[in-house]
Amino acid sequence: xxxxxxxxxxxxxxxxxxxxxxxxxxxxxxxxxxxxxxxxxxxxxxxxxxxxxxxxxxxxxxxxxxxxxxxxxxxxxxxxxxxxxxxxxxxxxxxxxxxxxxxxxxxxxxxxx
Amino acid sequence: xxxxxxxxxxxxxxxxxxxxxxxxxxxxxxxxxxxxxxxxxxxxxxxxxxxxxxxxxxxxxxxxxxxxxxxxxxxxxxxxxxxxxxxxxxxxxxxxxxxxxxxxxxxxxxxxx
Numbered sequence: 001x002x003x004x005x006x007x008x009x010x011x012x013x014x015x016x017x018x019x020x021x022x023x024x025x026x027x028x029x030x031x032x033x034x035x036x037x038x039x040x041x042x043x044x045x046x047x048x049x050x051x052x053x054x055x056x057x058x059x060x061x062x063x064x065x066x067x068x069x070x071x072x073x074x075x076x077x078x079x080x081x082x083x084x085x086x087x088x089x090x091x092x093x094x095x096x097x098x099x100x101x102x103x104x105x106x107x108x109x110x111x112x113x
Numbered sequence: 114x115x116x117x118x119x120x121x122x123x124x125x126x127x128x129x130x131x132x133x134x135x136x137x138x139x140x141x142x143x144x145x146x147x148x149x150x151x152x153x154x155x156x157x158x159x160x161x162x163x164x165x166x167x168x169x170x171x172x173x174x175x176x177x178x179x180x181x182x183x184x185x186x187x188x189x190x191x192x193x194x195x196x197x198x199x200x201x202x203x204x205x206x207x208x209x210x211x212x213x214x215x216x217x218x219x220x221x222x223x224x225x226x
Contacts, residue, residue, distance in 0.1 A: 004155075031212060042117075042201055042216030043156070056213050088154065094212065099145055101161050102214060107154040 003027055004093050004105035012111045013081050021076045021108045025093030031055075032074040033102060034066060037088040049074055050096065078110075086112045115140040119202050119217035127225050130192050134220045136202035137184040144207040146178055146185050147214065151199040159187070159200075192224045 003026035013019050025032050031050045035043035045058035049068035063079040072093070078085055088109050092102035116139045126132055138146065145163045149156035160169040162178035162185060169176050173192075178185045189196055199221050203214040 033212060033214070035214075035216075040218075042203075042218050043214070045213050045215065048212050050212075056211065058213070090155070092214075099161060099163055100212070101147065101158050102212075103158060104149075104155045109154075 004091065004103055006089075006091055006105040006108050008108060009106070010109045010111075012113065014113050015081055015083060017081050017112075018077065018079045019081060019110060021078075021089050021091075021110070022073065023076070023091035023093075023105055024073045025091075026103055029093035029095050029103075030072050031094045031096055031100070032068055032072065033092045033094070034074070034076045035090040035092065036060075036085075037090060037107075039087075043090055046076070081112045083112050086110060115204065115206055115215040117202055117204055117215050117217035119200075119220050121220060122218065123221040123223070125223045125225065126192055128193055130224075131188065131190045132192060132222060134187040134189075134200050134202075134222070135184065136186070136217055138202075138204045138215075138217075139183065140204045140206050140215065142207040143180070144205045144211075147203045147205065148176055148185075148187050149201040149203065151201055151219070152197075156201055189222075192222075194224050194226055197222060197224045 005024045033048040034046040037043040047057040088107045094100040094102045148159040167178040199219040203216045
C-alpha cells in the first residue's frame with residue numbers, strides 16, 4: 001500500500017454541479033499528477049502539479065482545474081459536471097529525481113447522474 | 114501524440130501457466146516505461162524500465178524493454194489466482210511533458226485454479 005490517500009472514496013453528483021477531490025501525497029514527494037480512468041480504459045493524464053504550480057496538462061477542458069498546497073497535497077476541481085465525467089479519478093505522487101516512479105492513491109469513484 | 118498499445122486485451126489461463134503481456138509504444142522524447150498491476154482501484158507499481166535498465170525481475174515477474182523496436186513485454190511464470198488483475202503499461206515522456214504518463218488500455222488477466 002502506498003502512502004497516497006484520496007478523499008472521498010465515492011461521490012454522486014448531478015449534471016451541472018461542481019466537485020472537489022482531494023489527494024495527500026506520499027511523504028517526501030513534491031509532485032502530484034491527476035488521472036481520469038473511464039471504465040475499461042487506461043488512466044488518462046489530466047495535469048500535474050510541482051511546487052504549487054501546474055506543470056503540464058493533458059487534453060482536458062478548463063473546467064478541470066487544480067491546486068497544490070505547501071504541504072504538497074492537491075485538489076482537483078471539476079465545474080459544470082457532464083455525464084461523461086463519470087470515472088475513477090486517480091492521483092499519483094512522485095519525487096523529482098532523475099527517474100521517478102509514480103505511486104497511485106486508491107482513487108475517487110465519481111458518478112454523474 | 115504519444116501512444117501505447119497493449120495486447121492481448123484479455124487472457125484466461127490456468128494456475129501454473131506462463132503468460133506474456135505485450136506493450137508497444139510511440140512517444141516523443143522517451144524517458145521510461147512502467148508496468149502497473151490494477152486489482153480494484155489503485156494501480157500498483159511493478160517495474161520501471163529506462164535506457165539504463167532494460168531488464169527487470171522480481172520473483173515470478175520479469176520485464177524487458179526493446180528501445181529499438183519500441184516495445185516491452187511482461188512475463189509471469191507459474192501463475193497464481195492472485196495474479197488475476199488488469200496489467201497496465203505506461204510510457205513517460207521527457208522535456209515539456211516531464212512526468213506525464215501515457216497508458217495503454219490494459220490487459221485483463223484471469224487465472225483459474
